[in-house]
Structure formats: structure tokens, C-alpha cells
Amino acid sequence: MKKLLEVKNMHVSIHTDSGVIQAVRGVSFDLYESETLAIVGESGSGKSITNKAIMGLLPVGGRIDEGEVILNGRDITHFSEKEMNMIRGAEVSMIFQDPLTSLNPTMTVGDQITEMLMLHKPEMTAEQRKNRALELLDMVGIPNPAERFGQYPHQFSGGMRQRVMISIALACEPRILIADEPTTALDVTIQAQILELMKKLQKKVNTSIIIITHNLGVVSSMADRVVVMYGGRFVECGDLDEVFYQTKHPYTKGLLDSIPNLQLSDQKLYSIPGTPPDLISPPHGCPFAARCERCMKVCEKYQPSEYEFSQTHRASCWLYDERAKGGALI
């Protein structure tokens, strides 16, 4: 399979009034053609910032300190705003958690879709653009596209707005769609609709998807591969089944155990003690050390290296060092 995107050793810091937040500290992953990669983590894990860095959309004060983003063989890490504008929407698109704040409230939905086409497909005529927009609205399952074309975002429900966002993102048939918590703000029955839609469109348009989420249920219904992040660092990655059934990292394990199982009743729910680390002064060692039940002395001092369990499955945990003497049984 062809590699579309490569993120190498990404370091991102955000300079704020209260200090420098070291949001991402050395994260690498690849994205292959027509696959779905899930990036999982809690708030503050750096999952969103990593993807904003890829898109060149870091917040004020944010910068990439180290690392590379390779898109289709080109290093786009230090592209100018103008160059990024040509990539965003055309090659890589993004949809966000809250479709109400990411759509322009003063523009009709139709204008927001055609705007994308105007920028990236200047050869199209106004009529072609409108037809394409209607086709897109129909494709994402918005009933009565001709009427909806001239309406404003506030006239749409949450699920419908997310459909509009998806239609804008897919207007130019990008190779990569980054979906940042696309269903978190939606109700479960609407979430199910949007996830089904994304799967259907992925096949149709042949896009690779990076889905960023904290919901492990969404991950298991969508993803081919999973990357788990914690405290700005890489924790574990692997094929979906490897991460869920041959879990290696204690954090991943804790996360899976802290969701109640609908099939079992009367189980005791596990909870990971403590809170995530402060990234203004991040811990020297493993970011999870302070909350880890199997923490060793070395974990507090040194960041663990990555251990490989299969060609696809890796985890960053000292328990798998041969010097940990059979401690690696979780």
C-alpha cells in the first residue's frame, strides 16, 4: 500500500502567557492509501494539536519545534500560508467537532461549498459549481438539496450541519480527510448516521481518513489502525485488533477497562487514578508514570523507547525492556 502521509518525530510547543506548553513531544506515524487511522487520547494528549500542525492550523503562539510532515513525498512542514492554502481542501481536508462554529453563519451553505470549488477548481463555471454543490449535498444525504442550497447554517440541525461540513471537505475529493472528534457533539443515533456516511463516502471517493477521538467505540467501528497518545507522547500503535486484544501499554489497558461493557453486568468498573500531567512542566520520564500501577523507578526518570511486537504493533513502555525481567505480563 502506498504511503500518503508521514509524520516524523513531531514536536510542537504553544507559547502562552502562563508558560510554554509542550503539547506534542516526539510523535511519528504514517497514513496509507484508503485506510482509516484512529488517533486516540484524552484532552491534553496532543492528538488535535498534532493534526492542526499537519494542516498548518496551529493556534496563536504554536510552532513546530522539530520534526517533519511529508505529504505524498513532499516536505510540507515549513510551507507558507499561501502554499498551505493550495493543499488544504484540495489534498487534505479537515472536519471539526462543532459544525456550528466551523461553518460561517453569514454565508449560505451553497456559497460555502462553491467557495471551496472556486479556490481549487478555477476552471469550473458558476453553473458547474452549483451543480457540483447540489450533487455533494445529495451525496451526504441532505434531503431537498435545491432548497437547502440557499439556506444558512442555523437552519440546519447538528447532524445536518456535520453533513454539510463533510460535503465541503470532500468537494475537491481530497486524498486525506482529517476528522477531529466529528461526532462528539452529536446524539448517538445521529452519530451512527454520520459514521455510516463517512464509511460509505470513503469507499466512493477513496479517501484516507484520520479520525481523532476519545471514544473507543467509534474507533472499533471505524478504524483499521490505531495510534494512542498520552501527555503529548506516543503510547501505542497497531492494527485495530492488536491494540484492542493484545494490548501492551498499561494506559491503553486502563482506558479499555474504564468503559463499562454492555454485555456483562455487575462487573467492577476500573478507573485510572490521578489526572493527566501538566504539559507546561512535563515529566521527564514516561508521562503516564504517575498514574501507572506498574510504574518502576526507571519510568519516572527516562522516557521509554519503543518496543516492537509485530511489524505493525509498537508500544512505548519500559515493561518490555528485557531488563524489566518478566514484568511485561499485563
Place this chain on the structure above:
Amino acid sequence: MTKTLLEIKDLSRFFTLSKGQVLEAVNGVSFDIHQGETFGLVGESGCGKSTLGRTVVGLYPPTKGKVIFDGIDVAGSKSQTQKMELSRRMQMIFQDPYTSLNPRMKVMDIIAEGIDNHHMAASRSERNQMVLDLLHSVGLDEEHANRYPHEFSGGQRQRVGIARALSVNPDFIVADEPISALDVSIQAQVVNLMKHLQETRNLTYLFIAHDLSMVKYISNRIGVMYLGNLVELASSDELFKNPLHPYTSALLSAIPLPDPKVERNRSRIVLEGNVKSPINLPKNCHFCTRCPKKQAICEREVPELKEVSPGHFVACHLIR
């Protein structure tokens, strides 16, 4: 037979909007909550579950119907002492720990507000000691007492909110989406804390949420709401094993499970369309616009909530 602590009788709460429009947030809901149990209330946004919770504790007066708490009508006329006693015995925990704590008050004073209002402490030092004990019982430290809410993480703020509710020794707590704003690993902490406190303090909960898996874990019985109506009510095991209302089935089937093997082999009921607007609703089954099993009668008549097996109630024309 356990004692009934709270009776909700044909409760409605409407909001009048401009131009004579009426928003029927809660429409004729009846159920009981037993002493010491957790009653889970689920439904999607706009189904009226939060309005119901707020009406139960008396934050909204009911439009119709009654809420009887331990023999006392919550909205009925009462003496000042009765009012105080009722507000002490019923407390609430809110969804958003960021907006439900006063940012200009220290945690000590936030938690002590109820103690002060109800004159529960004889002296300043007793009051402060009570707050410190409460902080311990929700898993916070003494040093947290002198901090302001912004110095806490979301999970810690929710603990402060729980301590505040507990400060007056309530019997009954309405928890309105207490974990929705929290991270997965923190949700489990808060739910386990609430379970522990229930056991040690003999509390009764009305637990409102949209996350069904958590609701199942914490609740003894669950009620499902759709557009202001209670459509199904059963013990939590029964509801998940044997959902009868088409909406409940769809809701359960929509939850993505954190188990890839199960997910791959699952056929999902994906509901068409959206929830209707709760303004000027017709008199029929409100779910009929999205129901995969709709029949002619569903568009004409309101289905009544009927007991189909002991303890299992459902409001659907198709179930007899």
C-alpha cells in the same frame, strides 16, 4: 418492598414561546423512584430529560402534574421551614463543572454555602472541619479548600460539585449529565465515587445521561425518554437484554461498542432523519416520523405507557 421516595405523577412542563407557540419539554411523565436506588434517565438532546430533572427538584414549577418527595408536594405551598428542609434533602449535580461553580469563591466557601444557609455548623471551626471531611470523602485534599475553581481540572471540579451537593446531608440527588464533560479515564473515577458515596450515605440518585453504557453500569432501573414522553421503563438488565420500544432498540444499536470483533459482525439499525421540533407537537406517537415499524395508528393516537411484564413498561402501539 422498598419504600418509594419520589413519585412523579403525570408531570408536564411546557414553555410558552412567542407567537403562542408552546414547547412541550415534558409531557405527562409518571414514574416512582425507590429509596436507595439509582434511576437512570436517558434520551437524546431535547427529549426533556434535563427539564424533568429540574422540575423534580423544584427549579421549575410543573405545568401539570405533581412531584411528591417523601409525602411532600415539591411545588405545593409550604412553610419556610418545610421549604428549607426540602431543599436540604434534595440536591443537584450539574453537567458542566466549569459554569456551575462560582469562579470568584474559594472551594471552601462553595462547599460551605449549604452548611451556612442551613445553619448546620455550630462554629466556624466546625464548619471548616465539615468541609475538609467532605473534601476527603470525594477524594480531594485539605489544601484544595483555599483554591479557586479555575485551579482545578474538570474531574476535580466535578468532585467539588459533588461535595457541595453532599454538604447538607441530602437523601436524594439529581445528577444531570455529571460525567458528559469529562475524559474517559476520569468518567470512571467519578462514577465509582458516586457509587461509593451512595453505599456509604444511603443516597438515592436520579442519574440523567445520554451515555447508555455508563447509565447501565450505575442504574438499577432506566427510563427512556423521547420528545417529552417516557417511552420505556425497565430494570437496567432487562432494558438491555429485551428492549421493546423501537426507539430503545435503535438507541442501543447505535452505540458503537469498544470491541472490534463485535462491531464487525453487528447489523445496526440506523434511524432516518432527526428528532422533530418539540414545538406544537401533534397528538400521536412522537417517534412515528422515524420509526421503522410505523403503522397507521401511530400517526393518530398517543400510545399509553403499559406494563407488559412485571416492572417493564413500554409506550408503543405495536406492543400489547
